[in-house]
Amino acid sequence: MRVKDYLLKNKWKSLLAFLAKIFEALLELLIPLVVARLINDGLNANNMTEVWRNGGLLILLPLIGYVSALYCQWQASNASQQVGTELRSALFHKVQSVDMSQLDQFGKGSIIHRITNDTQNLQLAIALILRLGSRLPILLIGSIVMAFNVSPKMAPIFIITGLVIGGLLVFVTLKTNQQNKSVQTNTERIAQKSRENLNGVRDIRAFSNQQAEIKAFTSHNQQTFYQQIKMGSLQSIANPISLLLINLSISLILYLGAQQISSGYLLQGDVVALVNYMNIILLALNVLVNILMAFTKGITAIGRLDEILAIQPTHLTEKRIESLSSPITIEAKDLGFAYGQYLALSDLNFTINPYDFFAIIGGTGAGKSTLVQLLMGFVSPTEGMLSINDSSITSYDRETLRDKLAFVPQENRLFQGTLRENLVMGNENCSDDFIWHCLEVAQAKDFIVQDERGLDQPVLALGRNFSGGQKQRLTIARALIAEPDVLILDDATSALDFATEKQLLQELKEMPITMILITQRVNSIRNADRILVLDHGKQVGLGQHQDLLDSSTVYQEIYALQNKEGNNE
Structure with missing residues (x-):
């Protein structure tokens, strides 16, 4: 209209x-x-x-x-x-x-x-x-x-x-x-x-x-x-x-x-x-x-x-698949994406199996966030294919896709209202017990219980009454409450200390979900089932931590640099 x-x-x-x-x-x-x-x-x-x-x-x-x-x-x-x-x-x-x-x-x-x-x-x-x-x-x-x-x-x-x-x-x-x-x-x-x-x-x-x-x-x-x-x-x-x-x-x-x-x-x-x-x-x-x-x-x-x-969504075809059964398998074949004339990603080939802990690492400008946008259906591939359960991601109905995938972005957004209203955005019918369970998994329960109002405590605009690390944990809890099959964390643990992050990832790995973690910390993904290494939009490594230390020059450089910084500290 x-x-x-x-x-x-x-x-x-x-x-x-x-x-x-x-x-x-x-x-x-x-x-x-x-x-x-x-x-x-x-x-x-x-x-x-x-x-x-x-x-x-x-x-x-x-x-x-x-x-x-x-x-x-x-x-x-x-x-x-x-x-x-x-x-x-x-x-x-x-x-x-x-x-x-x-x-x-x-x-x-x-x-x-x-x-x-x-x-x-x-x-x-x-x-x-x-x-x-x-x-x-x-x-x-x-x-x-x-x-x-x-x-x-x-x-x-x-x-x-x-x-x-x-x-x-x-x-x-x-x-x-x-x-x-x-x-x-x-x-x-x-x-x-x-x-x-x-x-x-x-x-x-x-x-x-x-x-x-x-x-x-x-x-x-x-x-x-x-x-x-x-x-x-x-x-x-x-x-x-x-x-x-x-x-x-x-x-x-x-x-x-x-x-x-x-x-x-x-x-x-x-x-x-x-x-x-x-x-x-x-x-x-x-x-x-x-x-x-x-x-x-x-x-x-x-x-x-x-x-x-007049804008018409380009990421969905006219014929849309309105059902997506579990478990979910994600596969990329010669995947690429360009912003106009600028090629941000090219020739990506990988498979994410159900319940995998799949990690993506690379330096600034490697194309990690662009890949996340492709996985979430925010943009459509300009080259190759990105499929979910053997069907192109562009063929799925938007709501169907969102019901199965939960996304925690780099910028943690909380909205003015109550904590409960923020947490149940993706699942309004969930019980309080389930909310508290997800808060515990996200390592957020401890600071929430300190306020006697609990889930009904107020949230200021943009979540100004919470620290960066607290907002990260709350947004992760919000994603878990939506009960997704796939959880995508785009550098969503960067404000957490190493001990909290380690405990969080361990809890998430034990849950029956597929976890995709985008990070710049090697220590965060040591136990990942597979790690995709990106460099200037290209795939330069795919495997487990030890395999990449033996075969990927870029991964070796990242590991060596971070270990050197850790030793200096």
Whole structure:
């Protein structure tokens, strides 16, 4: 679905709001005629019956218009809020369902900006168009028609004024529409820069790099400022010029109207009606400028939101396998993956049998994390085959895959709420006994029981009330509670001391699961059933610890370096 589909879903609410506002506009067009009749047939003729009749209409017509406007406001608010709510939900669902590589094309800051700011801009545009935009054509065209009805000789003034101002507004709209996309993009960059600095504030201060960051932020900010000034300057000319043209037109109406009154072609009330119609045009055009600004932002927002909604997951084929039986065997044949032109992995061949302790080791940039993303189905292979139980990983339904594989990433994420809510994310129906058992296996029980609230103790945003090592153990416990067949630990024990890590791995190895451990510590994987050694995206070793010490140069270098560091300590 695209943005237009969500707009069409709310078409009846929008139509009712549109019709209600049109009805109010038609009533507003009648008021100058009633005023003219009040003056011509009532006051000038000293006819109190006409005065009372037309005076009553001047009370009744605005009252009916007010009720109609209220109904329009209610329906317009309902429609705009409904579209915004549905779009935010759809965008969030899309972000949860597509591949990580597809999200990386936009960046986290850009996606957040689109879900929040762009959706809000679209909501505002919908509301303004329904509340005010629907009545503008009626007021503008209707005022010209009614003016022609009052005095055909005066009508050309309205037509010429309307065409000149309309042409000016079209020019301003086209120009600002081009500039608004650049403003939105730069605003997005400011949001990304702010987010980056807030996340890395400790590193920035540790290296006293505040001035460089301030300079970079100021550059983005100034660029946005100049673009907004340029766009605002162009928009600002619309109102003064429109006001000047309207006032000149009113002066011309009064001048020519006085002559026609003297000649007997017009009555005083007719001139008052013509001036009122010109003022209606003035007010309508002033509103039109604001609507065009909101419309420009709304159109830009639709394009940016559609870019997210148009993404289709590439890691799953159209025909999806919805069942995955245990035990699980994972096999890679000539497996490779490339980020664009950059080849991150190539020619990987290995088999992970059920209940294996399979380790992956390599230096920075070896391709370990990329391999994890392939194993979890976050990205699809660009070369070779990665299969689970003899079927390509891309052929499985996403939920089916996630039910069998649990992943503990390098960055340990805890969410604001309670500890229990964080732990049962993958298995909400588990018992407390099972939760405590998993906490014990993950070496997390000891520090949890120290708080009398136990599983109901609060977790601050990003888990700030827990240390790095505690968060690692809690996320491992969370993965175990999901009862996976395969547990993937991506450097998830790096913050643990050697004794705690050794006990943890021993406990995990005794569980009936397949464990895949990605690490840089040789001591962590001495007892692994098989170890895959990576170097610059290539497989340079596969076997057990002792075998690799005899056959793999890269593994020997890692082992020697770490043993040397350990001896020096």
